[in-house]
Structure formats: structure tokens, C-alpha cells
Amino acid sequence: MIFCVCSSFQQETPFVYNNFGQVDHLHLDGSARIIPSGGILQLTNATNSQIGHVFYEKPIEFKSSESVSFSTYFVCALLPAGDPSGHGMTFFVSHSTDFKGAEATRYFGIFNRNGSTSTRVLAVELDTSLASDVKDISDNHVGIDVNSAESITSANASYFSDKEGKKIDIKLLSGDPIQVWVDYEGTTLNVSLAPLRNKKPSRPLLSSTSINLTDILQGRRMFVGFSGSTGSSMSYQYILGWSFSKSMASLPNIDISKLPKVPHSSTKKKSTSPVLSVLLGLIAFIVLGILVVAYLYRRNLYSEEVEKVLKLGLLCANLAPDSRPAMEQVVQYLNGNLALPEFWPNSPGIGVLSPMALSPAPLVIPSLSFSSSSSNNSMFITHSVLYGSGR
Helix, strand or coil, rough: CCCEECCCCCCCCCCCCCCCCCCCCCCEEECEEEEECCEEEEEEEECCCCCEEEEEECCECCCCCCCCCCEEEEEEEECCCCCCCCCCEEEEEECCCCCCCCCCCCCCCCCEEEEECCCCEEEEECCCCHHHHCCCCCCEEEEEECCCCCCEEEEECCCCCCCEEEECCCCHHHHEEEEEEEEEEEEEEEEEEEEECCCCCCCEEEECCCCHHHHCCCCCCEEEEEEEEEECEEEEEEEEEEECCCCCCCCCCCCCHHHHCCCCCCCCCCCCCCCHHHHHHHHHHHHHHHHHHHHHHHHHHHHHHHHHHHHHHHHHHCCCHHHHCHHHHHHHHHCCCCCCCCCCCCCCCCCCCEEEEEECCCCECCCEEECCCCCCCEEEEECCCCCCCCC
């Protein structure tokens, strides 16, 4: 599939895209597309073995009196689309837009396992997969490639902080916007990285002094653009903004305030500070304490109600009829208007042997039969509900 975004307006170098909401002179093929809602250029998504290309459709041409040089500045974002994720993207300079025979995965859609396609290419790769057959140094590195996916020089992704005076690592596959500068003049190619809103570092990440672009391209005419690819490892690869010029002095700045937002939130896990960890633990302890107190309070409240009902039941079932409360008293007990009388396990009719006079006729209780057996026509019945003991 080939898709072109173009107009009658002839845009010359230098050029700048602060976003891709309204663009001219871009040629897209493969999986590459522009997301209209955000004005963002996407090379690949979460699909196996994709290749996406984006070209500036007009070739950059140098007169015989001009030195062959260029500078480009772009902002990109790479997001994982599974585990593992890959493979990465490149900025490239080529003598043609025909990449027939190029392969996906670690070849970025511009190379193949035999080396280069018929198209001659100089590329800067942002590689997020480790492939031993092309001698990758890690799954998070930047490399300079000439007609092959095997880099002539590479380094783990990082930038030099002028403020801190040291090198700081960058995770390419973080979803965070990353600024990239590529400058070529004479035979020197410099590549620099930095997080968004940081100034361009004074020291490049990569520098090669043996690049002859005229020999590589075999001419003074070139196309510039981006390529990305996936394999069984996949990732979302976005270009947020892009500027290009034939010289560093005339390179336009990208207006960062106009850049689109990355479509997917960053997958990077934020570390929790020790102070925050202690605070969260304290809050959790307080909440747990409140819940325990509330539980115990409710448990105590309901246990008192249950105890009242059990005691009232024992009073109503007293074996001595005269000791049973009247219905009016029961209502007052339940409403709390009248306090329950105190009684103990040895109270008569509650939990001890209670002498009761019975008639000589047999006393029949379901499943049980009792007969008078003593000369004084009395028997003893133990009624013990609360304590579960009786004779």
C-alpha cells in the first residue's frame, strides 16, 4: 500500500513539521499512517512483521558547488506492544525510495539478511531488540548503519547532561518523547539524544569521522525519511515532529508546544520514594485500625442484643410458671425500658434441679416419656439452655 500526502505548494529545504495535522510532501507506505485526531505520524503498531516507511517526497539535491551536508532534528516515541517488544526505527538517507527486498524485524524495512537491498542507505537506528547475528550490543542502543543492519559504530542509548556534567541513560522503549539530532558535514556524522525540553547536548552520543555520503549514495541526490519494523516482537513507533536542512546553521527549531501527545500512556513504572512508602504505610495502618475498631464495636453491640434475647428466652421458658414474665414486661425488656432481672446458672427453673409437683398421670413430651416414680409424686427436671449441662 502506498499513500501520499501532498499539495501544489512546493516546499523547499529547510522544512519543519511541528506536528502532522496538516502536512505536505510526505510519502507513506506499508504500515505507516497519520493519525488525524492527534496529528501524529505512526510507523508501526501491534501487528507482526510490519514495515512502515515515511519519505519527504522531494529529493534533496546538491549542486556541484555545494558541499554535501545536512542536519535533522526530530522527536519520536517508542512504546512496547507486548513482551518482548521491538524492533526499532531508523532515520535514513537513501538514493531511492524503492526498498523492494527489504525485510522486517532487525532489518528495519531497509536492509535484509544479505546486507543492503539495491537501494544504498545511510541510517541511524534506534534499536530496541538484541540480535546477535548483526552484532547488536544491547536491546537499547543507537547505531550508525551503512548499507547493512550491522552498525559501524553504536552505543547504549544515553545523553550527556551539561547541567550535571555526566552521561545519563535513556530507555528508548519507554513511551516518553525523545529528541534526536543527526548532523553531517565533511566526513563526520554526529548523533545526539535528549529527553523532551532538554537542550541539545554539547557532546554527541555517536561520532563517526569516516562517512563519505557521496560515495555511499553514488551521487549528489538523496531522499530522507524514517523506517520502522516489527517481527514477533512488536512496538508502537511514532514521530511527533521533524525538521531538516542542508546545514546546521539553517536548521529550524521544532515548536515543542505544538507537538502532539503520545497516543498511549507510558508503560514505565514510576519508583516510589521512601517517604511516600512510609506515608502510604501509615495511612493503611490507620485505615485498618479504624476498620478493626468499627468491627469490634458492631460485634459488641450485636452480642449485647443476642445476649438479651437469649436471657429473655430463658426467662420465658422458666420451669416455674410464676417466674415467667408477662407479655407487657417482655415488650419493655425488648425496648430497653425495663432492665432484665439478674439470674445465674443455679437460679431455680433456669439451670439446676428444680422440684416440681406432678400428677400421677404420665408426663408425655415429644420423643420422651416420664412417669411419676416417687412416693411424694415429685420429679426433678434439669433445664439448662445457656450452659448446655443438665441431668
